[in-house]
Amino acid sequence: MTIHRALGISVDVPRGWEAWISRMAPQPGDHVEEQHHPYLHLASFPLPPVRAHYGGGAVERMRPDDVFVAVLDFGPDAANTTLFAQSGLPRRLARSGFSARQLQRMLPGQLGSQHFCTVAGRGIVLYVVLGGRVALSTKVPMVNALLPSIVLTREGVIA
């Protein structure tokens, strides 16, 4: 495992996994004062350079035993709102919590899990995609092992 730290996010990256810590790019139509918050992408497969925050462009390439993890920062405005009321990132995901209905976009065989919470004054979404049911037994334990290593600080709140 290697510690990867930037923009107020740090994580221990499992061997053979890929990790990106990026800041959301400005989009057409953004307000001039729009804040562009950081996000973390982790994957057990090669991520394409062009992909969406929720893994669009990457999840289509997943094999059944692959996993994609996104930690998305929605900033201080989202923090402690009803949707983000849970305090702290989940430290363990139950296999039973994964379903196709949790996916941002349903793809055949894939399962997903979404959690909304507030960490360090930031509204955070944890989004996990499994390539197939086999990953429930092979990759969910790995995700559960890395979740406690994800640390978010207030540093990333800066626009």
Added chain:
Amino acid sequence: MVIEAVVLLGLGFLVAGLLASYSGLAERVRRVEGRAPQQSIRPDAFALSPASGLSESGVTIARLVGQTPFGDEVVLPSAGVDHDLLVAFLSSGCTSCGSLWADLREAKLPLLPEYLRLVVVTRGATDESPAAIADLAPSDVDVLMSTEIWDAFSTPGSPYFAYVEGATGRVVGEGTALTWTQVLALVATSSGDGTVAAGVGRDLAKPRSDRERENEVDLLLLNAGILPGDPSLYPTPVTEVTLRGEPS
């Protein structure tokens, strides 16, 4: 006649003196700016020849850690994965790198095998300008900036290429090349895949601006949850719509 010869000789000395003076001045400016002169590999010094010039350092690299010119912090695994890695060490200043960058941007890179991932690595932000690299970088190939990666591979200069075996992270081939076709020879030798050298161009005719526009539109659609094949991308043609009140 003699006078003309003397004048010409004098002018020759003058030009030579100016050139020498300019060269010294340029070197001093580089030192003042704190930038080491770009070390460019002479093609004849490290000519890539699968028969003779290819070397194998045997160094093991577990991962590549660096920053993209756009500020992303990235960890890419190079060991314990089921794909191999082709690391292309390029720089913004080396003359020989210019055409390699251009071919990447214009998608004139020969088709690489599916088991191979290409990653371009430049020196880090203290040695290279992120803005200059961002301008050179293609949108559909990973580009990392990291002097540490250069040091880990003991990269002698640029352009330079290393082939990393994904299962072990071992550098099984390295050398220099001036064209991507020559790089394929390195790949063919390192991977033992003789079919690689017959690689064909991908999207040869598509200009950079078109590909960048496509990538921007793709990203907007992806962020809106519209993936390839989404039915909304293929609306019913107007001719097939039956207007209310009109006989069908």
